Amino acid sequence: MPSSYPQTEPRYRADIIAGALMVPESRLIADMLLRGVTASDWKDAIAIRNVLKLRTRDRANRVSKLIRARLETMGPELWKLVRDGTGSVANHATLAASVKQSRLLGDFLGMVVAEQYRRFGTSLSNKLWDDYVDGCRGRDPGLPQWSELTRRRLRSSVFQTLAQAGYIENTHTLKLQTVHISELVLRYLRAHGEEYVVRCIEVAP
Numbered sequence: 001m002p003s004s005y006p007q008t009e010p011r012y013r014a015d016i017i018a019g020a021l022m023v024p025e026s027r028l029i030a031d032m033l034l035r036g037v038t039a040s041d042w043k044d045a046i047a048i049r050n051v052l053k054l055r056t057r058d059r060a061n062r063v064s065k066l067i068r069a070r071l072e073t074m075g076p077e078l079w080k081l082v083r084d085g086t087g088s089v090a091n092h093a094t095l096a097a098s099v100k101q102s103r104l105l106g107d108f109l110g111m112v113v114a115e116q117y118r119r120f121g122t123s124l125s126n127k128l129w130d131d132y133v134d135g136c137r138g139r140d141p142g143l144p145q146w147s148e149l150t151r152r153r154l155r156s157s158v159f160q161t162l163a164q165a166g167y168i169e170n171t172h173t174l175k176l177q178t179v180h181i182s183e184l185v186l187r188y189l190r191a192h193g194e195e196y197v198v199r200c201i202e203v204a205p
Contacts, residue, residue: 011140020160114203
C-alpha cells in the first residue's frame with residue numbers, strides 16, 4: 001500500500017498502547033478542540049478537573065495526548081462528527097483519525113485484515129498479528145526492538161479497536177464481521193483526499 005506520510009517520520013510507533021478507540025473520551029477532546037480552549041484551560045480540564053475520569057493524572061495526560069494527536073490529523077468537520085455524531089458515526093470518525101495517526105493500525109487493517117476478507121477467512125489470530133509485526137521491520141528498518149510485553153499490549157489495543165469498530169465480534173473469538181462505514185465519514189475523507197484512510201477502513205465486504 002503506497003505511503004502518504006512524510007518519509008522523515010517513523011512509519012510505526014507504539015503510542016496506540018495508550019488506548020483503543022476511546023470514543024467517549026474522544027468526544028470530550030473534540031469538544032475542547034472545537035471550542036479552542038487555551039493551554040491553561042486544557043491543563044485544568046485534563047490534569048485538575050479530570051474530565052476524562054481516569055484513575056491517575058499520568059494516565060489522563062497520556063490518553064489526552066494520544067486522542068489530541070489523532071484528532072489533529074483531521075479537521076474541525078470530522079471533530080464535529082466525533083463530538084456530535086450518533087454511535088456508528090462517532091465510532092467511524094474516531095477510527096478514521098486513529099488510522100491516520102497510527103500506521104501500525106492502518107497497515108494492519110489494509111494489509112492483514114483486508115487479506116483475510118479476500119480469502120473468505122472467518123477470524124483473525126494472534127499469529128497473524130505476530131507475523132505482521134515481524135514484517136513491520138522490513139517496511140520500517142528503524143523500528144525499535146519491541147519487547148514481548150509491548151507486542152502483546154499493542155495487539156490488545158489494536159484488537160480492541162477492531163472490536164469496537166465492528167470488524168471482529170470480540171477480542172476472544174476474533175471472528176470477522178461485515179462493517180458498513182458511515183457515509184458521513186467517508187464523504188469527509190474523500191473530500192479531503194484521505195485515500196489511505198479510506199482504503200484501510202473500507203476492507204470489509
